[in-house]
Amino acid sequence: MWWAFSKGAVIFKRDDSFNNSPVKRLIFSPPPTPNGDLHLGHISGPYLAADILKRHLLQKGENALYITGSDENQSYVELKARQMQISPKVIANQFSESIQSVLKQYNSAPDFFYRPLYDKEYTKYVIDFFKKLFSSSALKTKISKQPYCEECNLWLFEAHMSGICPHCTSPCGGGSCETCGLPNDCIGLINSFCKYCKTKPVLKETKQIYLPLQSYSKQLKKYLESINLSPRLRGLVRDVLDKGLPDLPITHNAHWGLAAPFDGFENQKLCSWCEMAPGYLFALHKITSKNNGLRNFMNDPKAKITLFFGFDNAYFYTIIMPALFLAYNHSVKLPTEMIYNEFYLFDNLKFSKSRSHVVLAKDIVKKASSDVIRYYLSATRPEFERTQFSYSHFIELINVDLIDGLSSWICDLSSRITLDFDGVCPDGGEWTVEHEEFIRYLQRFLQEATQAYEPKFFSLANIVSLLRELLVRTKKLSLSRKYLSNNNSINKLEYQTSLVLELTSLKYYAIVCSPIMPEFSEKLFKALGISMRFGWDRNVRLMAKGTKIKNLSNCIFTPINIDVFELSDKKDTQYEK
Template sequence: MKISTYRTDGPDAAQGVDVVPVEAGSAARQGVGATWISVAPGARSEAHQHDEAETWVFVAGAGELTVDGERHPVSASSIAQFEPFETHSVHNTGDTPLLFVSFYWRDGVRAVHAANDTGHRGFGKRPLFVFSSAPTPNGDLHLGHLSGPFFGADVFVRHQRMLGADAWHITGSDDYQNYVVAAARREGRTPAQTAAHYSAEILATLELMDIDVHRYTATSRDAAYPAALRAFFSRLTASGVVAPREGPALFAAETGEYLYESGVSGDCPTCGGESGGNVCEACLEPNVCSDLIAPRSAGSDVPPREGAITRYTLPLHELVQDIADHHRLGRVPAAVQELAERLARRERLDIPLTHPAEWGVAPTESDVPGQVIWSWLDYAFSILYGIGALGRDLGRDWDADAPDADWKIVHFLGSDGSFFHPMFIPALYRIAHPRWNPDIDYHINEFYLLEDSKFSTSRGHAIWGKDVLDPRTVDSIRFYLALTRPEGRRTTFAPAAYESFVRDTLVGGWQHWLNDLGDRVAKRHAGAAPDAGVWRPEHAAFLARLEGRRSALTGALGQDGFSLNRAAELLNGIVEDVRTFARLQAPAAEVANWKDEARTTIALELAAARLLATCAAPVMPRFANRLSAALGGPAPTRWPTSVDLVPAGTAVDLSGRVFFATPEASERTPDPTSKRASSSEEPADPAAEQQQSSLLPWFGNLVRELLRLPDDAPVHDKSLVLLGMESLQAIALQYRLTEQVDADVSIEDLLGGHTVAELSALIERGLDPDVVAAHAEVRA
């Protein structure tokens, strides 16, 4: 046996916390480690999470334990048990050391279960405030803007709500930016008029994009906001950390105007690349404008002059440990951790918090007359203000002046905010609310390019949201942005690639399969979902594959591994899987001896469609609602925990449904809630169809011959399935096409939703013109 006694001599100490390993013994041989831990009065252990299960046994003292934002009192004789990945720390609130022993061990099954738990880290137990970084109201939103924080936050909140979380999307317009002043000068408006105009335009564009915002604050038009901001600023100055300090600054050489942010640019003092005032978009490090290399004034070709000025200033270098501690609480990308380490190596980092300007909110303090509170500090407070305002709207006790440890905050932002959001803002919170440890996750996207160069309003190099968004296109745009948005690397939007994707994948793949499935349900099961019959191994394997997609999508949209790129790939993967499955099962679909197995195939395809509708709801809510309705169900509101069959007998209305409009037809396509032309409408004009395909008369006759239809039977506007073609006849047709015109057409295409006219055009596209001409002459 081994006996371990806590010793005060020679422990490993860190910030008032002593760690003494227990000597290896029988516990270690059983896979259990043990450590003595002593926390000094007033000290706090480092918040952390790990894959081991852990138990703390408290033997002396008293304190407060925080686990995933929840606080619990502990004292001698308390025992706390932690599941893998729970974030935990303890604060000694007493006058004597808080002593406990930690026992920890690995349990792989338990760890995997915890990692897959959609409610871990307190999600689902506490209010969840999701922020898309507030836009500057100096212009409307283009696709580059929409692809990033707004869209990401919207999908995140929709998914969390389907999981049952108390989740809210909050944003607004960052009205007091000096970029608004520049736009006002350019457009001949006042800053207030400019902010009000573009704030309204931004909100309207978000609505067109189907982005739900539960609280939108336009800071310059909220009567209560200026006083609340001043009170927050006074909290900072009362701490003594934020104080008036003299420092270098830049001024326009000719007018003497103070220069910062949009008023100045130059070369970054860190990486040497071109940089704007206050932050470099290349290396993401902040600057204070006066340290720019070869600074340039936005309003003059004459280089600015350097001077000195007194401003309220934050010595951020004094808070590097607080920032590091903050980064251990939530989800922080590795690139931010590395940026924080770079900044921590600076000897000093003094950030001015007020600037000489007329547009903005002046502090209550009179030490710096003529100055206003910097917009980034303004934005830091607007986050708390938005939570408080939402609380007032909902009758909840959320108070901007008393932030709660129970709050979970999630930020969606662009990479150019990698300093401000995860470093500057938490430092301000530490000063204003020293007892609050904000638990914040950060989701960061890079720049989205247009045709491989940056979106630019000044160069007219942009695609504006209002120009392309309407009820017919919004699903396609949302899905394509999900697939291509810049997660972890810069990506590009190419209009031709987008149009091709919609035409070939969403219309030619998704919609084609759904229409074909509807046709087969109508023909074989009178328009109602069949009950599954006999299951073959292939059926069980396909069900398992669908479950794999469901599980992977849960992770791709979840709080830890959120990735719209991955989610879009998985949604498309469902369709690719089911189309392959249907193609492989098609040859036996009409074989009498296998009719019970064929029923199972159809039932599983309908289950895949149901899964697609439910899992697509956060990304494409309109498509999800329409597909669910076509499958006889309500709009999806709960995230699926399994793959479920459509109940037998449910009316299925997939045949002919238009879910996506091709880009070239979007202006003339009816709303996707309507149905396309079906076989019950008047037949298309044969002469018009012949213009589409020279092979149509020949191909139409071939179809009539195989199906033994009258020579004058109308076939051009009908699919082969609706004409009565079965799998064996389709194989015969496939053979005839290969033999007579050397065309390779899949059974999936022949028995899909294409009309005879559409199939004729499809066949003709791959043929030698001489072959087309020969058959057109023979059969014309």
């Protein structure tokens, strides 16, 4: 049987016009609040996942871009500034720069990162957005009673107050509950108190600008039923819509944020959560301006928007943002996919500054490579339930999967290729039933990996599980060398076939893990003679005979020892929320 393929090892290069082609996918993750450094809980959620999806889409030849920014007008920035008795702008600037640095260290820097405090165009875009809503009568003024702290002379909302959720009785801040995801009007919080002086607030009358969300209930229901949502998100939006939507405050009596652009409300600030909607449109406008413009993207039925967020923000992204877009302009393209994550815990507890219970992303990346951390966070990503990080489990999983499993196989394969075939991929030989089954398995592996990366099925945990199984199956195949080691010609031909299949398996390991471990996979591509790191096959193609395998033994990971993680890492107190 003649079965060698001359181009088997080649990943086809994308069209040269790719970089000038229209954007077909925009990926958004929530702008992190710059009131502290990013911890592993943040990285494990939307930020790493968004980067990995973008990398996979690029592999498939899709022009995808990833966008996020800094939520610099958020009330939590003011909270941190008041606690530290320094300017909110200093806090926002310090941690916005730190956030960008950490994302870069994890090879997950976005294509566009916006900074509201330093972008006049951003401010104008947001202000114009709300002016249009107001002039179209989508917004209304309303007098109501709101929590007020007489001790601090401060209106309480969002970050400035705490209490018990009236829906699930969990500890809760103003606006929404991180645990159950349901909104609250701040007044309804049980046993509410001021975050600064801990006293109980009084109710004081005030006038604010609101968006009547209930007016968009039918449109929201139709939209949300048209897209693929996870079971928990479906349950949340149905519950919220069934209860009836509240009026959404567009302005707050606050000292920090963008000034409200409405006559008579100059002393109020725009709600930072509402600001995110025009903020996303601004980013979308900026990043598509070089690719045939925003209008073409909005009118393109093939263009898609994928949105990542944590469940604690689900109400804002499933209800508030779409409602604001519907009120603004019905031609605005709404997200086509929403991918959420649950909380990532640290030794069974939420990451918390106040309890000195945190693992800062910038600290652990000094002790382990970004690829290693990306792999672990993918394996333990809290996709549908809470998962957790622990130092012992991190070290155990990495040593088992990437050292004892992957690296030992690569070293063994490198040795055999060098000794038996002078570092060159051999020609194919005799096929056996084991070989036939393995090639069918590789095809199934590729199909399942393709599905696991698709936004509607997106699961990094499944990708890691597939990679683990690929290692087990391939190692089982490699054992054949022990029984085919003599000079019998048929044995040698069977052994050659096994070697080709092993190299093919390693090629697909590199391709599938590339979005998760980009630095490792790039080394592996070079060692295997693969010309492009961007590429995704629909069908398995065998490694070509004569392919030179170079420096394969250098594509390994080093063992991790728990001694490299000092106790001080567990006591860093930079981040609270």
